[in-house]
Structures are given as C-alpha cells and as structure tokens.
Amino acid sequence: MAEETLLNILLEDPNGFVSGEEMSRRLSISRTAVWKQINKLRTLGYEFEAVSNKGYRILIKPDNLDKLTLNNALNTVMMGSVLEIIKSTVSTQEEARQRAELGAPEGTVIIAEEQTGGKGRLGRKWFSPYGKGIWMSLVLRPQQPLEFTSQLTLLTGVAVCRAIRKRTGLDVGIKWPNDILMNQRKVCGILLESTVEDKVVRYCIAGIGISVNIDREEYPEDLRDIATSLKAESGATVDRSLLIAAILEEFETLYQLYAQEGFLPIASLWEALSVTINQEVVFNTTQGLREGLAVGLDPSGALLVDTGMGNIVPVISGDVKLK
16 A cells, blocks of 8 residues: 555654655655645644655654554564454454454454453453553464463463563563553453364454553542553553554464464463462362462463462462462
8 A cells, every 4th residue: 555655654764854756756656646645644643744845754643543553563474464443342352253253364453442342351341441552352263172272361461461561661460360460450451262163163362451541540430449551650651553563473473482382481481470470369269269379380371379288279260369
C-alpha cells in the first residue's frame, strides 16, 4: 500500500523533514498523489508540519491504533501476519473464535480499542476502556495433545512479561498461572481457550488484556486497590503499537523455541520471572483452602506447592493467592 510506504519514509527520521519531491521519487507517484496520501494519514490522526523547500515531518502520531503504524513496528513472520483492529467489540476472544472457525491462519491477531464485555479467568469481567489498553486475541493452531495446552498460558505470560520489561523498564512479574503484577497489583491478565473435537485441539485463542495508559482515577472503586496500569506505575504514556509489536515478537520467538525444545526452557524462563515461586501461597482444593510454599512447576505447567513434611501438591487450576 502506498500510504504504508509513505509512512515508513516519514518515520525513518521522525524529527526531520522529507520533501514531497523525495517521496514522489521514492514511491514513483506524482506530487499530487503524495499530497493525497498525506491527507489520508491526517484522517488517521497524524499531524504534520509542512515547510516550503523542506517538506513534511510528523508532529503528532495518533494515540489510536492503526495497521500502518503497527505493521511498520512489527518484525515477525507468523504472529500478526493477519491483523485486524476493531473500534469496539464485546470481546476479542469471541471475534478471534469466529475468525478461527472460518479458517483464520495461525498468528491471526484481533485487537480492539474497547471491549464492552471483556472477560478473564473464571468468568470475571475485565475493565477495557477505549484507547487505554491492549485488548487482543491471538489465533493458535498447536500440534499437541489437549493436556499440554495449559503450557501455552505460561508461555504467553513469559512473552508479555518480557515485552513489558523491555518497552517500559518496569519490574513486572508473573503470578501463577497468568497474571502480570506490578507492586502486587494486576496490570495484565491472560486467558487461553481451546476448541476441541474428538479429543484433538482444533485451535486455541490466547487473550491478552493489558492496562496500559489508564489513570488511577479512571478505575472503578472496587478495582483501585488490586489493579494498576503501566502509565500509573511508570508515570509515562506507553506507545501501545510498539508494545504490541514487542509482545508478538517475543511470542513468536518463544513459540518457535517451544516447538523445537518443548516446555522445559519455557518453564525455566517463567520461574525466573515469577512472583509466586518461593512464596507462601493459599490455594483451593476439593477439601477446602490449603497453604504451602510454591516451589516450582511440574512438566505439565501445574504449580508445585510444598504443604509441609515434603508433601508436594500439584495445583492444576483455580485461584492461588500470595500470603
């Protein structure tokens, strides 16, 4: 697309001017066509400074997500190869499921500016205001037995945690199995859902919800003590497109590693980023609440808890709380 290439040229030196003549020459289009493409970028929220004998430079990039900027930031082969951005939806999980049913390839990503019915684990609602976060779902088609799909939840957590650390410098960590925490408050939730037929996994949908630029006062009162955002913790607005690109790049790298070497290296990376390991925890069982020391992961991805006297209990699902 011409406008994508034009944007690439303008972004090569964000603080410098690019002449209309140079863009015309590099794109093999007329000066009038350049002007039309500049105006199209303006409709996406870009603002430009235009100076005679110098050309154009970008003054303001839009806070809203757009495919041109995101594709320009993305450096992957599979993840994000099909990319769709939606203004508002009930849930990106449902949007991705519909695309998967229609044959969407692995790596398809659905991103929404807003979710009106976003959900987390155990049916909980997820606060997803417009333009303030990353609400996205990724279509996966893993070639593995159903019992191992929970490992993909942990893999996703590692990818997101590493990307946030790289892009923001924040010391975020993973609480088993799928929450990203900062200062003991939740900044990201991950939900992995599988569709199975005849005991074979047809596809998985990895949902990722990150509170990026939500101000503290914007949270509902019941969430203010348990939730936070990257902006609230860092004091700076985070570029969502660059963070999405970093997540997809980390995910692709880890997904390839997982396919080649299995779960062990993923488990090691997860444990290194965990805020659960070596902590006293409380967890649910069919006999009620139990306590113990979280000591690691088993080969399936279950959390191993030492309940005393060397009794190691695998926690497969449910809530685990830090004491």
